[in-house]
Amino acid sequence: MxxxxxxxxxxxxxxxxxxxxxxxxxxxxxxxxxxxxxxxxxxxxxxxxxxxxxxxxxxxxxxxxxxxxxxxxxxxxxxxxxxxxxxxxxxxxxxxxxxxxxxxxxxxxxxxxxxxxxxxxxxxxxxxxxxxxxxxxxxxxxxxxxxxxxxxxxxMGKSVLQHSSEKYQREWSRDEPSACIFHLTESTSWKIVSGSKVNIKGRLLGGCIDVIRHLIGTPYGNVGEFQKNYIHGEPIIWFLENCELNTADLRRTLVHMKLAGWFDHCSGLLFGRSSANQSVDGYSAEDVYAELAEELKLPVLYDIDCGHVPPQMTLINGAQAVVEVSENQGTVLQFFSP
Structure with a gap:
């Protein structure tokens, strides 16, 4: 539990x-x-x-x-x-x-x-x-x-609802202080690889893909054992955000995660906004997301409020969640269930 x-x-x-x-x-x-x-x-x-x-x-x-x-x-x-x-x-x-x-x-x-x-x-x-x-x-x-x-x-036993932000910060302006630190100027739009609406249910797990990938194959990254021992086989919703990887490295990492079984019993993937995702030979982040959705036959969302392009939601590793997106706006309802 x-x-x-x-x-x-x-x-x-x-x-x-x-x-x-x-x-x-x-x-x-x-x-x-x-x-x-x-x-x-x-x-x-x-x-x-x-x-x-x-x-x-x-x-x-x-x-x-x-x-x-x-x-x-x-x-x-x-x-x-x-x-x-x-x-x-x-x-x-x-x-x-x-x-x-x-x-x-x-x-x-x-x-x-x-x-x-x-x-x-x-x-x-x-x-x-x-x-x-x-x-x-x-x-x-x-x-x-x-x-x-x-x-x-x-x-424990209660839930909390979060909505997608109205605006996000395009770039850091540390030399121009703001009363709320962030400079939120761009309209937020959560995107779906295919379709205009989606509803995903599962247990949340995730983080910065640049670093959490290094848990694969170590005693600290046994997702299968976690799924068996703590959440009793419930599906996982992965939330991932990219700090510095170009699109080829992002693709390699996602394939590595797939081959390591991290996406077994997965119900969907959420990708945060990123100022990285540099294209390689015309290969874009959107291409990566589309390929992943096709391979896994799962819903893939991107540009959500998570990571190094603020603001970001507070997402709880281990919590049950229902993620819904419609007309580029999203909600995350988290249940603090054992």
């Missing part, structure tokens, strides 16, 4: 950096985000790893793992919220104390999604793919981003 943490008012949020830390010139951003959450009644506990960054990591793997383990197994922290993603989170997996993790939300995306997926697959504890901590430093959040609190406050 899936176990769901529960976000309560006044909890202590632990901030650790299992991937990238924060360089000195950006410490103010991190402090500002922490202060915003304090204003909302949360207590903040900052780990040591968040303040350092060198050679593509916040600290050596065993140091990052030890701090994360302490937050996940101890009583002093109720939720773990990394500042942002990075590159080398995979280094810490072999040092994690999965057997002793308590039911606590872990929230993030990008490189953090590798940790989220591994924790859910190995423990049955639901994890939350959504906003980064540093992106909550604004005076307010857009409605899609702000939904993270309601989603994580959902109790």
């Amino acid at each position: 899936i176990r769901y943490p529960h976000l309560k008012e006044g909890i202590t949020i632990g901030v650790t950096a299992p991937s990238y830390g924060v360089k000195a010139e950006y410490h103010d951003r991190l402090k500002q985000a922490g202060n915003r959450l304090k204003e909302q009644g949360y207590r903040m506990e900052f780990g040591e790893t968040i303040w350092t960054q060198n050679k593509a990591k916040s600290a050596p793997a065993h140091v990052r793992a030890a701090e994360f383990n302490e937050m996940m197994t101890g009583e002093h922290v109720d939720m773990v919220f990394p500042p942002w993603g990075g590159e080398l989170l995979i280094e810490i997996l072999e040092f994690l104390d999965f057997d002793h993790f308590k039911e606590k939300w872990i929230l993030g995306y990008s490189d953090i999604s590798l940790l989220l997926l591994a924790v859910t697959l190995c423990t049955g504890i639901a994890t939350a793919h959504g906003t980064n901590l540093v992106d909550l430093r604004g005076e307010f959040s857009d409605p899609t981003t702000a939904k993270w609190k309601e989603v994580l406050s959902t109790r």
Whole structure:
């Protein structure tokens, strides 16, 4: 069965950096985000790893793992919220104390999604793919981003509904501060490979495809065992987002996932908006999606609110979901079912 943490008012949020830390010139951003959450009644506990960054990591793997383990197994922290993603989170997996993790939300995306997926697959504890901590430093959040609190406050046996955003951010404008951090200027349009309407039901799993693909063939990426032991054969809805892959690498990765059995007993795939997806010899992302839909005989959606082109929904690894799209607008209804 899936176990769901529960976000309560006044909890202590632990901030650790299992991937990238924060360089000195950006410490103010991190402090500002922490202060915003304090204003909302949360207590903040900052780990040591968040303040350092060198050679593509916040600290050596065993140091990052030890701090994360302490937050996940101890009583002093109720939720773990990394500042942002990075590159080398995979280094810490072999040092994690999965057997002793308590039911606590872990929230993030990008490189953090590798940790989220591994924790859910190995423990049955639901994890939350959504906003980064540093992106909550604004005076307010857009409605899609702000939904993270309601989603994580959902109790076992209850459900929570999210709608596609009205607008998304075409490109990052970090030198032009906004009251809500993001500059949402482009009209959101969820797309379907074929047809104008779709309804998909299943258990959500996913993350940044650049990094979660590296779980294939490891003890931390056994999707078949997860499906048998934790969700009793229910179909999976994969949500995937591409940070840096060109279309040929995206295609190779999806074929790898298929051959590894990750798409067995799958009911559909959702792809987030991407500023990557560079075409190779005229081979586009839309070509990749169409080929996948034909091969798997499954619905494939794309340009959903997920990933590195904000804003993004808060999607729960392990939750039951009904995903509906009609006239390029979508909803995701998540059930916190065991």
